[in-house]
Amino acid sequence: MSDTPHPDAAAAIARLVPAETTRAVAILTRIAGDIGLAEDAVQDALAAALAHWPVAGVPPSPVGWIVTTAKRKLIDRLRRESSREVRHVEATALEALGRADGDSDEAGGAIADDRLRMLFTCCHPALAPQVRVALTLRLVGGLTTAAIARAFLVPEATMAQRITRAKHKIRDARIPYRVPDAADLPERLAGVLAVVYLVFNEGYTASSGDQLTRGDLCTEAIRLGRLLRDLLPREPEVAGLLALMLLVDARRHTRTSADGDLVLLGDQDRTRWDRARIDDGHALVRECLRVNRPGPYQLQAAIQAVHTDAPSAAATDWPQILALYDQLLVVQPTPIVALNRAVAVAEVRGPAEALALVDALPLGGFHVFHAVRADLLRRLGRVADAALACDAAIAATANEAERAFLRQRRAAR
């Protein structure tokens, strides 16, 4: 530590936000037993840093300093805020815990465990899916409430209320702050992965509004995916989800034209795909193949790997994609998977066989169903039917970019 005033202190504090502060909050939540108390203590510590660091210099481990200070602030708060005996007992117990814990052990495995605890708490099944997404972005991703509100197109006050209510439910209903045991882990992990993928998809195809991609959410989901992979390196579905997101996101910038219009996979400029993401994704898919415990995310990632492997649309290995969809349909027998499989069937066995499969699916309210039908009908020369299907697709989507694309396709034929 230097004795001279430190002009970089403010910048150092700014850098602590958001990744390091979410770490500090995760640690303090375990100690305090309450997310709200933990957040307040970390805020106190950040305020102290703002006052202290410009004078004393930035400490060698800023996070360690924040955690240690936040612990002290928490004890102060518990003593100050209530004269009740019980609070004093808590504070005394915390002081003892703080001494036993030491401050140095927070740098390693304990942090990872606490972040994982936080993730499982945010994604608890007793919280509504929307709430899980918001809490995860706030408490694990470190996004501000304002940013989350913008991403989900709701007023900031609404989002703030949603997050506050959720934190109160966690406290009042005692949603546990722990990683589920081995028996419950697969089911609960699937829930966590679903939340991360929901964040990604919300970013990839905005469900409403006129902008097709909200890249910040995709980037955030990939960051969460990497974090999960660091925390649970031996779960192949975690690697599968990360690979899937990387391979889909690698094409993000070619998915819309300069005018903001939708560009289909076959028409995208493959030289503009993000090679680094594709290489990362392919490496993860290869790793999954070695582990050989396939699951839905790994299979979807493998399908994306085949697409991104092809130097041109014409060179796509469709039989391989169809084989992967066959496997996916076994582990995830949903109409959406069947619809995607039918697209591969059309490439391998022709549009007539694919149309028969598509027509049997109960997906009348889903715009992609109608868009796929329109394409198959057009390829079969049934122009009038194709136009009707296209109209149905336009009626079923709220995304302006997709609507414009469908209108254009309809006019072109």
Added chain:
Amino acid sequence: MTQYLLSIYQPDGPPPPTVNLERIMADVGALTTEMQTAGAWVFAGGLHDASSATVVKAGGGDVLVTDGPYVEGKEHLGGFTVIRAADLDAALEWARKLSRATTLPIEVRPFRH
């Protein structure tokens, strides 16, 4: 330990003939014993039909008495169990068992203290 109210929601009127009441009573009885053995059971009760309810509401110096349940609906509170559990996961596990035994939806709510 937190106490939780497990509310059993029941459709109004007599149960359909497909419901095996004897089996349900036996399952609920076995679960009550299991809860008591585990030290989780605090209190429980079954209620008469919602049509037997009376609502009393004080306001403006008067007290209004009305016939029937407070909330209109096709389903009403049919019974409840109060349990104590370490956290929500433990409470949900008991609720899962109670739902299976009663074949009815269970609402889980923590007590304030």
